[in-house]
Amino acid sequence: MARPRSKRGDLIEGLSYREKLSLASGVFMSEDATISPQSKQTPLNASRDARALIRLIQCPQCSLPFRSPVTLPCGRSLCRVCLPQPHRRENISYPNTPDRLTAVGCPFEECGKEHPEGDCSVDVCLSKIMETIHDVVNSCEPVPGDTPAKLWEIGTGSNPGNAGLRDQYSEHVHFGGRLLSMFAMAVMGHLNYHAEAEFSSLSNEGDDYQTMDDAVLGRLRETTHKELDCHVCYNMMYDPVTTPCGHTFCRKCLARVLDHSTHCPMCRRTLPIPPSLEQQPSNVRLVSLLQGLCPELVASRAEAVVAEEQLEMGEMDTRLFVCTLAFPSMPTFLHIFEPRYRLMIRRSLEGNRQFGMLTYNQHGVSQTDLGNTTFKEYGTMLSILNVHMLADGRSLVETMGLYRFRVRAHGTLDGYTVGRVERVEDVSLAEEERLEAQDITAVPVIDSPMEGRPSTARFNDITQLPTQQLLIEGLAFVQKMRAHSAPWLHQRIIEVNGGPPNDPALFPYWFASIIPIVDDEKYQLLQTTSVRERLKIVIGWIRRIESQRWYNGGNCLIL
Amino acid sequence: MALPKRIIKETERLMAEPVPGISAVPHEDNLRYFDVTIDGPSQSPYEQGTFKLELFLPDDYPMTPPKVRFLTKIYHPNIDKLGRICLDVLKSNWSPALQIRTILLSIQALLGAPNPDDPLANDVAKRWKEDQNAAIQTARDWTTQYAKK
Ligand SMILES: [Zn+2]
Numbered sequence: 001m002a003r004p005r006s007k008r009g010d011l012i013e014g015l016s017y018r019e020k021l022s023l024a025s026g027v028f029m030s031e032d033a034t035i036s037p038q039s040k041q042t043p044l045n046a047s048r049d050a051r052a053l054i055r056l057i058q059c060p061q062c063s064l065p066f067r068s069p070v071t072l073p074c075g076r077s078l079c080r081v082c083l084p085q086p087h088r089r090e091n092i093s094y095p096n097t098p099d100r101l102t103a104v105g106c107p108f109e110e111c112g113k114e115h116p117e118g119d120c121s122v123d124v125c126l127s128k129i130m131e132t133i134h135d136v137v138n139s140c141e142p143v144p145g146d147t148p149a150k151l152w153e154i155g156t157g158s159n160p161g162n163a164g165l166r167d168q169y170s171e172h173v174h175f176g177g178r179l180l181s182m183f184a185m186a187v188m189g190h191l192n193y194h195a196e197a198e199f200s201s202l203s204n205e206g207d208d209y210q211t212m213d214d215a216v217l218g219r220l221r222e223t224t225h226k227e228l229d230c231h232v233c234y235n236m237m238y239d240p241v242t243t244p245c246g247h248t249f250c251r252k253c254l255a256r257v258l259d260h261s262t263h264c265p266m267c268r269r270t271l272p273i274p275p276s277l278e279q280q281p282s283n284v285r286l287v288s289l290l291q292g293l294c295p296e297l298v299a300s301r302a303e304a305v306v307a308e309e310q311l312e313m314g315e316m317d318t319r320l321f322v323c324t325l326a327f328p329s330m331p332t333f334l335h336i337f338e339p340r341y342r343l344m345i346r347r348s349l350e351g352n353r354q355f356g357m358l359t360y361n362q363h364g365v366s367q368t369d370l371g372n373t374t375f376k377e378y379g380t381m382l383s384i385l386n387v388h389m390l391a392d393g394r395s396l397v398e399t400m401g402l403y404r405f406r407v408r409a410h411g412t413l414d415g416y417t418v419g420r421v422e423r424v425e426d427v428s429l430a431e432e433e434r435l436e437a438q439d440i441t442a443v444p445v446i447d448s449p450m451e452g453r454p455s456t457a458r459f460n461d462i463t464q465l466p467t468q469q470l471l472i473e474g475l476a477f478v479q480k481m482r483a484h485s486a487p488w489l490h491q492r493i494i495e496v497n498g499g500p501p502n503d504p505a506l507f508p509y510w511f512a513s514i515i516p517i518v519d520d521e522k523y524q525l526l527q528t529t530s531v532r533e534r535l536k537i538v539i540g541w542i543r544r545i546e547s548q549r550w551y552n553g554g555n556c557l558i559l
Numbered sequence: 560m561a562l563p564k565r566i567i568k569e570t571e572r573l574m575a576e577p578v579p580g581i582s583a584v585p586h587e588d589n590l591r592y593f594d595v596t597i598d599g600p601s602q603s604p605y606e607q608g609t610f611k612l613e614l615f616l617p618d619d620y621p622m623t624p625p626k627v628r629f630l631t632k633i634y635h636p637n638i639d640k641l642g643r644i645c646l647d648v649l650k651s652n653w654s655p656a657l658q659i660r661t662i663l664l665s666i667q668a669l670l671g672a673p674n675p676d677d678p679l680a681n682d683v684a685k686r687w688k689e690d691q692n693a694a695i696q697t698a699r700d701w702t703t704q705y706a707k708k
């Protein structure tokens with residue numbers, strides 16, 4: 001099946017990652033009608049599906065059983081000798097390695113692309129499978145002579161008008177049941193890849209040779225199974241992807257390998273494929289083989305893959321990233337390059353596209369129930385909006401803050417932090433109102449000198465301002481600073497973060513995202529449980545800035 | 560945290576088909592931690608010796624190599640006083656397609672073919688280059704003294 005051609009820039013615009021994932025899973029399906037939908041649950045049957053089974057190992061180009069098969073970068077396989085003549089590639093100066101100077105035109109119509117010769121290596125896994133199949137077939141020799149059957153081809157291109165009609169010249173007598181007979185037909189070049197085959201037993205006892213077919217398939221399944229194990233996870237391959245050097249791994253395994261290295265685990269050749277494998281098709285033939293021979297194992301592997309991650313995470317079901325301070329409803333941009341965080345981001349994309357952002361516990365402050373952790377316990381859940389994968393595996397990730405949370409337990413999974421979190425939420429509106437009323441009606445605090453500051457009167461009056469007034473004061477300050485062209489209110493910053501929101505619940509997050517004060521101060525906002533509380537903190541900052549008594553790490557902050 | 564299938568399979572295979580002259584047994588309470596012994600290869604100064612090592616599979620194994628260290632004192636240009644081993648497949652040449660078995664075989668091979676040109680223990684390597692016979696004799700003596708079966 002054809003993959004959508006990627007247009008420049010479609011990584012970000014155009015298709016969403018989710019859409020691309022669903023397209024990618026389309027590749028996971030078979031290339032032709034070999035696998036019918038119902039066979040997805042039950043394996044192919046030795047006698048009923050003998051033709052389909054033999055087709056699984058036939059080259060679509062020459063119809064012979066694969067001879068040193070090559071799996072092309074588009075995921076389709078053919079014999080090496082069936083590759084078209086290579087031609088010189090024009091107008092290419094990078095990377096200019098000898099094996100990329102020539103290419104073959106893909107003989108599969110659905111693809112038709114130019115595949116550099118260096119990317120057309122023999123498929124090691126498929127070749128080994130072919131070897132084991134030949135071994136099994138040979139070990140069945142001599143085929144019992146008392147198992148004759150007549151076979152003929154139907155619906156080949158040679159007699160299109162008479163499709164289905166019996167052509168006496170295409171009749172063959174073979175021995176050993178359907179599978180061995182049809183294999184023999186294929187080897188002799190008497191069975192076109194696209195053709196069907198009819199089988200009629202010539203047994204005197206009327207034996208249909210079904211038992212024999214079952215036995216042969218049983219042995220084939222057993223022997224090929226070994227070759228279908230992934231060399232990274234030691235499981236049966238799940239969504240196999242074949243590298244340009246001809247080695248095959250589970251898609252997830254190869255992606256993890258590429259988080260750590262650019263070399264093939266088997267042959268150490270540099271892998272010229274983007275590490276996310278997003279555009280890398282599955283090995284269509286191996287997918288069909290796995291699906292045809294052991295669909296129940298494929299299904300249980302798929303379940304296991306999901307369960308594995310969940311099990312390992314256990315209750316620690318939130319991916320956490322200790323990196324920076326983030327706030328709800330505000331964007332955060334990240335540059336991901338460490339392997340473990342690449343993995344974390346990828347798993348987030350496969351899951352709910354979310355992860356929790358925490359900030360470093362720089363001063364080693366004990367965190368309520370967690371003790372002295374490397375991170376501070378309050379954080380913000382981020383949702384991934386866009387991932388821009390760079391060719392070298394780094395990525396630029398654009399996120400949006402969703403909600404605040406507090407970490408209740410934490411651990412690590414494959415190098416990154418995971419945890420159990422609970423949401424930090426604002427009190428109900430009724431309670432919010434009650435708090436405001438309580439503040440406003442409280443007896444005013446009389447000025448009293450405090451910590452070397454001349455007067456705290458102006459600080460204390462914040463407590464008694466109406467919530468709406470707190471917002472107005474905040475917005476007014478922003479207005480004033482803009483008029484003074486404060487660098488932190490530069491147009492660029494406003495473009496990224498948007499203008500100041502009029503929602504009192506959100507204004508503090510916006511303000512904290514752009515104002516250049518220490519993170520320890522901003523961090524307080526993550527712990528607040530009322531809108532009023534947040535606004536009071538923000539207005540406190542503003543008052544201190546305005547009174548020019550705002551120190552930042554010993555240096556007077558110039559705004 | 561659950562043990563990955565791969566580690567379980569590797570352990571099972573190590574038990575079912577042990578490598579001659581090598582044993583690796585996981586700790587009962589930590590299946591990522593193995594007690595290893597390697598017999599010195601014949602025709603080498605470590606012949607007749609059995610060397611104890613520890614092997615640990617880190618969290619992101621097999622993406623990163625196992626951590627291996629000699630516990631038995633050994634006189635070898637590529638193994639330092641702390642038992643750390645200078646072996647490419649344990650560092651930059653690690654590949655997830657390698658496994659505990661292949662790593663231990665490589666270490667055994669390193670005993671049979673010391674490489675003083677890529678030393679970890681510089682003093683040993685220097686001696687090895689200057690007076691190979693004397694160095695080999697020291698290696699033999701140490702084997703008798705510390706690695707006796
Ligand atoms: Zn192609």
Ligand SMILES: [Zn+2]
Nearest residue numbers: 059062079082
């Ligand atoms: Zn062919």
Ligand SMILES: [Zn+2]
Nearest residue numbers: 230233250253
């Ligand atoms: Zn795998």
Ligand SMILES: [Zn+2]
Nearest residue numbers: 245247264267
């Ligand atoms: Zn390779």
